[in-house]
Each structure stands twice: as structure tokens, then as C-alpha cells.
Amino acid sequence: MGRLVFDVAHLFAGGLVLVSFMLLYQDRMFGLLNTFALHALVVSLSVAWQAYVQSAPHLYITAVIALVVKAIIIPVALHRIIVRLGIHRTIEAVVGIGQTMLAGIGLVALSILVMLPITAQAGTLAREDLAFSLSVILLGLLMMISRRNAVSQVIGFMSIENGLILAATAAKGMPLVVEISVAFSILVALIVIGIFLFRIRERFDTVDVHALERFRGERA
Amino acid sequence: MNEPGALVASAILIIPASAAVVLALLPDDRATARLNALGTLLTFLASTALFVVRPEPGPFLIVDDVNVVFIVLTAFVGFTTSVFSASYIAHELDKGRLTPVYLRFYHGMYQMLMFAMNLALLANNVGLMWVAVELATLTTVLMVGIYRTPEALEAAWKYFILGSVGIALALFGTILVYLAARSVVGEGLDAMAWNVLVQRAGAFDPALLNLAFVFLLLGYGTKVGLAPLHAWLPDAHAEGPTPISAVLSGLLLNVALFAVLRFKMVMSANARALAPGPLMVTLGLISVLFAAFMLYRRHDIKRMFAYSSIEHMGIITFAFGMGGPLANFAGLLHMTFHSLTKSAIFFSVGHIAQVKGTQRMADIRGLTVSHPVLGWGLVLGVIAIVGLPPMGIFMSEFLIITSTFARQPLLAIALALGLLVALGALLQRLNGLAFGDPYGKDAPAQASFVPMFAHLALVLAAGIYLPPALVSWFQHVASLLR
Numbered sequence: 001m002g003r004l005v006f007d008v009a010h011l012f013a014g015g016l017v018l019v020s021f022m023l024l025y026q027d028r029m030f031g032l033l034n035t036f037a038l039h040a041l042v043v044s045l046s047v048a049w050q051a052y053v054q055s056a057p058h059l060y061i062t063a064v065i066a067l068v069v070k071a072i073i074i075p076v077a078l079h080r081i082i083v084r085l086g087i088h089r090t091i092e093a094v095v096g097i098g099q100t101m102l103a104g105i106g107l108v109a110l111s112i113l114v115m116l117p118i119t120a121q122a123g124t125l126a127r128e129d130l131a132f133s134l135s136v137i138l139l140g141l142l143m144m145i146s147r148r149n150a151v152s153q154v155i156g157f158m159s160i161e162n163g164l165i166l167a168a169t170a171a172k173g174m175p176l177v178v179e180i181s182v183a184f185s186i187l188v189a190l191i192v193i194g195i196f197l198f199r200i201r202e203r204f205d206t207v208d209v210h211a212l213e214r215f216r217g218e219r220a
Numbered sequence: 221m222n223e224p225g226a227l228v229a230s231a232i233l234i235i236p237a238s239a240a241v242v243l244a245l246l247p248d249d250r251a252t253a254r255l256n257a258l259g260t261l262l263t264f265l266a267s268t269a270l271f272v273v274r275p276e277p278g279p280f281l282i283v284d285d286v287n288v289v290f291i292v293l294t295a296f297v298g299f300t301t302s303v304f305s306a307s308y309i310a311h312e313l314d315k316g317r318l319t320p321v322y323l324r325f326y327h328g329m330y331q332m333l334m335f336a337m338n339l340a341l342l343a344n345n346v347g348l349m350w351v352a353v354e355l356a357t358l359t360t361v362l363m364v365g366i367y368r369t370p371e372a373l374e375a376a377w378k379y380f381i382l383g384s385v386g387i388a389l390a391l392f393g394t395i396l397v398y399l400a401a402r403s404v405v406g407e408g409l410d411a412m413a414w415n416v417l418v419q420r421a422g423a424f425d426p427a428l429l430n431l432a433f434v435f436l437l438l439g440y441g442t443k444v445g446l447a448p449l450h451a452w453l454p455d456a457h458a459e460g461p462t463p464i465s466a467v468l469s470g471l472l473l474n475v476a477l478f479a480v481l482r483f484k485m486v487m488s489a490n491a492r493a494l495a496p497g498p499l500m501v502t503l504g505l506i507s508v509l510f511a512a513f514m515l516y517r518r519h520d521i522k523r524m525f526a527y528s529s530i531e532h533m534g535i536i537t538f539a540f541g542m543g544g545p546l547a548n549f550a551g552l553l554h555m556t557f558h559s560l561t562k563s564a565i566f567f568s569v570g571h572i573a574q575v576k577g578t579q580r581m582a583d584i585r586g587l588t589v590s591h592p593v594l595g596w597g598l599v600l601g602v603i604a605i606v607g608l609p610p611m612g613i614f615m616s617e618f619l620i621i622t623s624t625f626a627r628q629p630l631l632a633i634a635l636a637l638g639l640l641v642a643l644g645a646l647l648q649r650l651n652g653l654a655f656g657d658p659y660g661k662d663a664p665a666q667a668s669f670v671p672m673f674a675h676l677a678l679v680l681a682a683g684i685y686l687p688p689a690l691v692s693w694f695q696h697v698a699s700l701l702r
Binding site for chain 1: 395407408
């Protein structure tokens with residue numbers, strides 16, 4: 001039993017890192033949305049597994065929220081926004097995909113090197129999950145800086161949140177925070193989608209963040 | 221648990237929260253601005269009651285000697301800013317920059333921000349504090365974007381992205397702190413409670429704490445606006461409504477710094493963990509020097525004072541990083557004076573931008589001639605903020621430099637250099653803004669000058685005579701901060 005517990009937990013956490021890599025090389029908007037839905041699905045499975053292993057039923061709520069909101073509602077909503085607003089279907093990358101992937105590999109290696117030695121006391125289950133979750137967070141950051149498109153930045157940010165949820169559930173017995181932080185991630189996501197994208201659309205013909213940067217108060 | 225204390229603590233949270241709901245529901249009317257001010261006044265009165273009674277620390281809320289200072293300061297500046305906001309917003313409505321529809325939204329968000337900041341300061345639970353800082357970020361993002369101009373949208377977007385990334389890093393740090401505490405304290409709420417963390421930090425795993433502090437410093441440091449992480453700050457200050465610039469500079473940066481300080485206390489309680497001081501000193505010094513040189517190239521008046529906020533947050537972080545009773549004392553003092561002075565400056569800048577119809581400094585000249593009260597208010601504010609005697613900031617900066625000089629002369633010289641460079645930049649700009657022949661529009665100012673001069677009078681009075689009760693109180697807090 002003990003062996004299986006670890007293996008399944010690692011499968012999900014490792015799978016999340018893999019999907020983070022997949023997010024990095026998506027060059028089409030809909031592909032990106034589908035991959036993000038997969039990302040959220042994996043994280044909800046991982047949380048559900050932790051809920052089962054730790055016999056912490058409240059974590060199931062987190063899992064369901066991740067599944068419903070991030071794997072279904074947000075991708076569908078973004079999909080509709082993209083169609084309705086006629087946003088460009090391809091994603092412009094700032095850095096080439098090859099270099100981004102190489103940087104991503106470096107970040108994963110870094111997080112494993114950083115996390116494993118210092119979490120020796122934290123218990124085996126938590127150790128690897130923390131290393132994986134730091135990888136997911138760093139990969140999400142990488143995605144945010146290597147894409148200039150507003151939608152992919154939002155998705156990058158939400159993948160960071162998924163990484164944080166993985167870390168929070170791996171820290172066994174952590175009170176309150178999972179529920180509250182998930183509630184907040186929903187709020188953030190709703191606000192981003194509802195207000196920002198529409199307002200940006202109102203004023204510009206593109207949601208490309210690069211277009212926003214033409215406006216600098218400093219240009220005298 | 222003593223009942224009156226708990227009542228006061230919950231009043232500080234409930235008043236702004238219910239005011240937010242009421243103001244969001246009330247029909248659009250200019251009188252709501254008064255209601256907004258009334259709500260913040262009540263919060264301020266409730267917060268002063270904390271000097272008399274305070275609740276026992278519970279699992280979620282705590283009132284100790286450290287956060288009382290922050291809470292009262294927040295409530296006070298929140299109140300005066302809402303008074304300023306009433307006249308500012310009335311003018312914006314007249315000009316049509318804001319439609320009445322947004323008034324409800326604006327006031328609701330203002331109270332929400334007050335609630336979030338008070339919650340962050342009162343929280344005894346590191347997770348709850350994180351949620352509160354996140355809420356504060358969210359409300360300010362919405363308020364920065366309220367004008368819906370391209371510039372405002374860019375500023376709000378940048379702030380949202382950088383702020384959220386910072387907040388995400390801080391959450392990871394918070395989780396690591398919990399992990400470090402769990403093996404000592406055990407699972408559950410205790411492992412996230414401040415008072416427990418500080419008491420038992422000595423037994424925590426130092427390696428975990430070190431990593432946690434790096435994430436927390438970078439995460440909350442983004443919100444403080446420390447130098448390599450400051451990119452959101454000037455835009456957010458320049459493009460949002462000026463009352464929000466005042467609250468951001470005067471209060472929200474303090475709240476983020478308060479979070480860093482709390483974790484610094486945990487770190488210092490563990491002898492084997494990394495000393496947090498040098499990290500904070502480095503970030504602080506970089507911020508001071510960077511912001512000081514950047515001040516010379518500003519064209520936008522609000523942006524310039526935003527850079528000045530980066531500089532001052534750098535000074536405060538530097539002081540707390542040096543640590544020790546004297547530097548901590550000076551840091552607290554500086555933080556208080558900076559909040560008062562910077563919000564006073566933004567009060568005057570807000571009205572100046574309104575009467576001149578521009579924020580470009582090249583288009584503003586001779587203010588002391590065309591608008592004597594506003595102009596001299598700005599002059600006084602700038603004299604205070606650059607640290608000229610007899611204003612209070614001179615005293616706190618003097619204390620920081622002398623206490624540093626006694627321990628690390630080279631650092632003191634670098635800091636003094638930054639201060640002088642900033643002084644040069646601000647005085648040079650002030651000369652153009654305040655003196656000479658008036659230029660540009662000279663619409664009469666319909667302003668409420670009371671908040672601005674009340675703040676400046678406090679800073680001046682404190683610079684000349686600091687009541688011994690206040691000194692001993694601050695010294696006590698400084699000794700707690702280590």
C-alpha cells in the first residue's frame with residue numbers, strides 16, 4: 001500500500017510538470033486552452049489523491065473546485081471570448097520554443113536541486129511534491145515572460161496557482177489556506193476574464209500585451 | 221478572552237466591510253463621499269481604542285505592540301485620504317473623467333481596501349494575512365484601472381501581473397514556513413499562528429526557513445516596491461486616481477513591509493537560520509540608489525513622487541535590515557513620517573494636476589504665485605520628504621545614517637549618497653514647479669486643504685518635539701522587532 005501511495009502521488013505530480021512543459025510549446029490559442037484544462041485536471045486528480053491518502057475530506061472540495069472551475073469553466077469561457085472577439089489564433093513567442101524548453105529543463109533541475117536536500121525532514125511524500133510544485137511554479141513564470149499575449153499570461157499565472165495548490169496539499173494538515181486560496185484564485189480568474197480582457201478589447205484591436213506597451217507615460 | 225478588546229478588533233474589520241457593502245448598494249450620489257469619510261472616521265476611532273483595550277491573541281486575530289502602530293497609522297491616513305478623496309472625486313465628476321456609475325464602485329472598493337489592509341495587519345495566521353494582502357492587491361488593481369484610458373489599463377495590467385506573481389511567491393514561502401513549523405508545533409492552526417511561530421522558531425529547520433524567507437522577501441518585496449521588483453509601482457501611482465496613489469504609497473507598501481517584518485522576527489528567533497538583515501539591507505540600498513538616480517529623468521509629477529516612494533521604502537527596509545534598537549526605532553519613525561508626508565504630497569499633487577489639467581511637469585510652473593496655498597503646501601511637503609530640518613524625516617534619516625555609521629561606515633556613505641542625489645533631484649524639480657512665472661491654466665482650486673496641512677503639521681511637530689510617551693512606545697516596539 002505504502003509504495004502505491006507514493007507512486008500514484010508522484011505520477012500525478014510528475015504529470016503536472018510534464019503538462020507544464022506542454023503549455024510552454026503551444027503555439028495555438030485553442031491548443032493552449034485544452035492543455036491548460038489538462039493541467040487543471042491533473043492537479044485536481046493529484047489533490048483528490050492527497051485527500052484520500054491523508055484522509056482529509058476537505059481537500060476533495062479543493063479538487064472539485066479545481067476540476068469544475070479551472071478545467072471546465074475557465075477554458076470554455078476563454079474559448080468563447082477568443083471566438084467572439086476574433087483574437088489572433090496563434091501565439092507570438094518572445095523567445096524561440098527550443099530555447100524556452102531548454103530553460104524549462106534547467107529550471108526543473110534547479111528546483112529539484114534546491115528542494116530535495118532541505119526538505120529531508122518533511123517526509124518523503126511532501127519532499128518530491130514540493131520539488132515538483134516549485135518546478136511548476138518556475139515553468140509558469142517562464143511561460144509568463146516568454147509569451148507576450150495577455151491570454152497566455154493569464155494561463156501562465158493560473159498554472160502557477162496550480163503549482164501552489166500542489167504544494168499546499170503536499171504540506172500535510174495545512175489548515176484553511178487551500179479553501180481560501182482556491183476561492184481567491186477563482187475571483188482572480190473571473191476578474192481577469194470578465195473585466196480585463198473586455199476592457200482591453202474595448203480600447204485596442206488586440207489582446208497582445210505588446211500593443212499595450214506603446215503607451216508609456218514617460219514619453220514626453 | 222476579554223470582551224471589549226475582541227469587540228474593538230472586530231469593529232476595525234466590520235466597519236469597513238459593512239461600509240463597502242452599503243456604499244456599493246446606495247444609489248449614485250455625491251453624498252456617498254461623506255459616508256465614505258464617515259466610515260473611515262469610525263474605523264479610526266475604533267483603532268485608537270486599541271491603546272486602551274486589546275483582545276487576547278486568538279487563532280486568527282492578534283493585537284500586539286507591533287501591529288497597533290501600523291493599524292492606527294493605517295486608519296488615520298485612510299480617514300484623511302477619504303476626506304481628500306471627497307473633493308478630488310467631486311472635481312473628477314464635474315470634469316467627466318469619472319461617470320457617476322463608477323462612484324459606487326470606487327467607494328465600495330475604497331472601503332474594501334481598508335478592510336483588507338486592517339485584516340492583513342490584524343491577522344495572527346500567516347495564511348489569513350496572505351489572503352488579505354491578495355485582496356488588497358485585487359482591489360487596488362481595479363481602482364488603478366478605473367479611468368479606462370490605455371495608460372491606466374496598461375498600469376493596471378502590469379500591476380496585476382507583477383503583483384500576482386509576487387503574491388504567488390509569497391504563498392510558496394508561507395507554505396514552506398508552515399512545513400518548517402509543522403515538525404515542531406504539530407499540524408493545525410497553531411503552526412500558522414504568529415505568536416506561536418515566533419515563540420518556537422528556535423527549533424525550526426533552518427534550511428527550510430532560509431528558503432521560505434527568500435520567497436517571502438521577494439514576494440512581499442514586490443508589493444513593497446523594492447528595486448528590481450518595482451516595475452509596477454510608478455505606473456500604478458501615475459495612472460490611478462490620486463487618492464489611491466496616496467493610499468498605495470502611504471499605506472499598502474507599509475502593509476507589505478509589515479509582512480516582511482513579521483517573518484524577519486521569526487527568522488531572528490532562530491539562531492541557526494540565515495540572518496535576514498543583509499538581504500534586506502542590500503535590497504533597500506539598491507532601491508534607494510536606483511530610485512534616487514531615476515528621479516532626475518521624470519517628466520510626470522505623480523510618477524516622480526512614486527519613485528520617491530521607492531526610495532523611501534528602500535530607506536525603511538535598509539533601517540529594519542540593519543536591525544538593533546536604534547535602527548529599528550529610526551525605521552519605524554521614518555515609516556510613520558513617510559506615510560504622512562507622502563500622502564500629503566499626493567493630496568496637493570492631486571489638486572495641482574486637476575487645476576492644471578496635466579501631470580506633465582513641463583506644463584506646470586509658478587504654483588506659489590498662481591495657487592499660493594497649494595503651491596506652498598507642495599513646497600512644504602517636498603522639504604519634508606527630502607529630509608531637510610526641521611521636519612520629522614530629517615530626524616529619522618539622521619538617526620538611520622548615524623546608527624549605520626557606527627557599525628558599517630561604508631553602507632552609511634552609500635545611503636547618504638542616495639539621499640543627497642534624491643534631494644538634488646526633487647529640489648531641482650520643485651524649483652520649476654513652485655516658483656517662476658505662472659504657466660498654464662490657472663483655474664481656481666476647489667480643494668480641501670485640511671488633510672494635507674494636518675499631515676504636514678504632524679510631521680513638523682514631531683520634528684521639533686517628539687512626546688516622550690511616543691518615543692518610549694516606539695523604542696519598545698523597536699526592541700520587539702530585533
